[in-house]
Amino acid sequence: MRTSIATVSLSGSLTEKLTAASRAGFDGVEIFENDLLASPLTPEEIRARCADLGLTVDLYQPMRDVEALPEDAFARALRRARHKFALMRRLGADTVLVCSSVSPHAVDDDALAAEQLARLADLARDHGVRVAYEALAWGRHISTWDHAWRVVEAAGHPALGTCLDSFHILSRSGGPKDLEGIADIPGEKIFFLQLADAPLLAMDVLQWSRHYRCFPGQGGFDLAGLLRHVLCTGYDGPLSLEVFNDVFRQSEAGPTAVDGLRSLLVLQEQAGLAALPEPAVPTGMAFAELVTPDAAPVSAVLGALGFTRTGRHRGKPVDLWQRGDARLLVNTGPAERRDGTRLAAVGLESPDPAGAARRAEALLAPVLPRRRAPGDTPLEAVAAPDGTELFLCATGRPGLPDWRDDFEDTGAVAETGPGPRVDHVSLTQPWHQFDEAVLFHRGVLGLRPQESVDVADPYGLLRSRAVTTGDGAVRIVLTVGAAPADDTAHAQHIALATDDVVADARRYRAAGGPLLPIPANYYDDLAARFEFADGELETYRELGILYDRDAHGTFRHCYTHTVGRVFLELVQRDGGYRGYGAANAPVRLAAQHAARAFTGG
């Protein structure tokens, strides 16, 4: 279906918004009145700009407080409308959004509302304009989609239809039953469909709507369910995003528009409308790649953790370190030297690398060159919104390129056995892109978002959300700092799952690797909360191992010191523990701040 976006959903001047919508690939726009008023372009110039950009002007919005008014107030509203309809002709917009009255002068009289809307539609028809009437969730007398539709039906005017807005409908909906009647509206009487999701917040609906809307799939509403109802009517107008969001207002319009269009693509797939390439859900972590200006500190940590440098890239200064099923790349290439040590790429085992890349491309992910250099093995790779490169790998699978072919054996042999594997990687997201990142990993990779958790850092709240496969073979933890944030200040990390965290911690320490010191007070608190076997707590205290327990099992974990922006974590999950030790995060974060202050880092 055609896609559209309201200019109010994007940041910047009107021309910046139009350019961003066009570049992302939208077919049309809703022009928000304030964006037009603030623009130095005339309506004719805006129309021409849209045409140049390949955008239709699908809607002009909003017109407010028009219906169910005393006659003198209605006459003033008609006067306003006449001006606006003339403007719309200049702009080339043929549909206007009319929101249900919030005026204190509006009366509770459906017949009057219908009669006045019909008179408005008469005037609109004279100007070649259609009126799309929508119930605001906080409308004074008309606040539900079915009420608005009854009034439109009663008016029975060809230039009058209804506009359905998912936020207004779903924010007031008591459940799927409330939506059933939508399918009975004749499709040609639905003049417009506005789509916005929102997190499920218990708050004043006006504030919720004005500040917290988000793109479909980023909140808690069942937009696909709603869309299926609307499609039953035969509606064939655009799917249009109308999102009031405080973060989007401050973010660059370009990425926001891409994020928005991606959300509509995923939504159409969910509703059975679009045929995207099938998701190829990754089945494991092939590797994680660190880039660093200086390999020595990272190599020291890996060596102390029992890793062996088993390979060297044939064309680039990249080392392959391995222990058990965990493989880490350390890249010291010149292009990588600028930002200090960071986690730059993740290799994901894919059942169908080429298919996964096709899906990523269809969902607007930047697809990276398959070969970095002439001699390289061709590898599918895409960039995540935060810039992390995601390689789609087929390690050791006959007939498919193997990333390890680019590496020459050093002759050293890695430890094998029940060695560690990558349990999860944690990637810090730019403040503006947290919801986008979650939708990306869900839509592009087919990972499942877990619950979002708040974590108290001493210097502000962090938010953290894991996206995982159902079996936990792939776990990526997305983290975002408090705003206004220095996004690069927060560390990224790689967690290695081990079957014996105590032994691995001891071994690391014996090899000279300092573990993050955890305050004694933390262990006194553990003693108050849990009962331990003799000596168990003393071992944790000695090594700086943190402990958590959920309904399923236990979690023990400890941390290396931080190199650049990166640290490593050793974790042991027992009995099906599902989390990431969030309860311990405040203590860990404080300890990391203290360690930084101590070393001046």
Add this chain to the structure above:
Amino acid sequence: MRTSIATVSLSGSLTEKLTAASRAGFDGVEIFENDLLASPLTPEEIRARCADLGLTVDLYQPMRDVEALPEDAFARALRRARHKFALMRRLGADTVLVCSSVSPHAVDDDALAAEQLARLADLARDHGVRVAYEALAWGRHISTWDHAWRVVEAAGHPALGTCLDSFHILSRSGGPKDLEGIADIPGEKIFFLQLADAPLLAMDVLQWSRHYRCFPGQGGFDLAGLLRHVLCTGYDGPLSLEVFNDVFRQSEAGPTAVDGLRSLLVLQEQAGLAALPEPAVPTGMAFAELVTPDAAPVSAVLGALGFTRTGRHRGKPVDLWQRGDARLLVNTGPAERRDGTRLAAVGLESPDPAGAARRAEALLAPVLPRRRAPGDTPLEAVAAPDGTELFLCATGRPGLPDWRDDFEDTGAVAETGPGPRVDHVSLTQPWHQFDEAVLFHRGVLGLRPQESVDVADPYGLLRSRAVTTGDGAVRIVLTVGAAPADDTAHAQHIALATDDVVADARRYRAAGGPLLPIPANYYDDLAARFEFADGELETYRELGILYDRDAHGTFRHCYTHTVGRVFLELVQRDGGYRGYGAANAPVRLAAQHAARAFTGG
């Protein structure tokens, strides 16, 4: 009364929090458990640190899910409590906060709750500890102050009392009637009083409490009313701030602590407890001072606005410009050259400059040196939280120092007559200090905060709130940008009230001063919204004059271009218009962005 603050209200490590509380002047602290767990200091070391800093440890908190439990769960809770009571002895804390259960295992049985609390209190007494039991607003069975008190009363244990928390009480209160019974609690059974304000938000009470609490006087609760009820009981424990606030978590602890203690001083005055120097509410604007590295662009604007350079400071490169009742200083001193052109100081006419300065000092405002240089007239001045210098003036009042005495006449004579006066100044606040600034201007200067308004800038929402005298003789508009913000990006401005904005705009333009161009679309919209006399709208369109109307009257205003961070506004208020043209702000802000983009500024 003694003052205290919970460490959770402040940002940073525990030692940073304690230092900030001590420096601000608090008498004690509540130690939040997570702050202790995350600290590398032992409880004994924390106790010693507090003693060194002159702080008592007034409370350890919180203990959760203790009462109304099945016996096995209660036994575990007692086990936890035993550990915590031992810890409290080491810490030197004699009171523990116990929050009402939110456990799904808690049963609705007041008798059991009372019995188990009494058993807990027995154990506490053995450790020299008192238990302060508080109703969480979202407690499972006990969620109101009176219910918690009934249970405490029923328990009848000397080591068990109640803790009153203003947020939990007022967030659920239906009105003053609900509080009346507080005065009947025996004062010695109120073991603790926690104070937090909050904006009046319609939202889930748990989220509201955890993220949006603020200091007394910064929200919408009647804390003074509550405090008066509590004082009737004879309560003589500390007034303690317990504020969970996402912004405070990220702000420097030092200023937050000062802000918090100031809030308690104002609250005590309101409740009739403290004798602060009387407020000396300013009666007018004496001057506004711009600092700039280059006087030429500012002088050009002032000259075109009809100002005359009437004076020159005897000791510093500061010019006095005057027209009618408006006086502006332009300072090009070397210390002022760093930050470009900005609004650095405001002179307020004070009925009692010395008294006003004493009040400011009592309310922790930095008092500035009375003389900047040996020859200067001694002037009272204090610094606002944003660093703006506020001079307390007695212009032309016999027997008091007159700031004009520092200026030598240039010989030029200013225009007099019904000339302009300063209508308002607009000061951009650092993102973290918006609420602090409002409380500062209310508490220190006795100005009245008006309603807070959101304004859509093309690149993010701004928030704006005026603080004024009742008669409008002094109006300061505090504005804060969207986060994460470059706080210095937003302009400050001086608005000059005129009796004929059209004539003044024409004159400014004729003198070569370019007015901010306003898009034609804006005037088309005005034509749709209002009816104008013949030619009126064309005049506004020609000059770039914006128009607004409220229930009282009309407002017309236009803008100069921006120099550095500063622009000037000409305003004409007719018929008692009360606002600041907020409806026009999005258009103005977009026009300013467009002008900057055009000039590359």
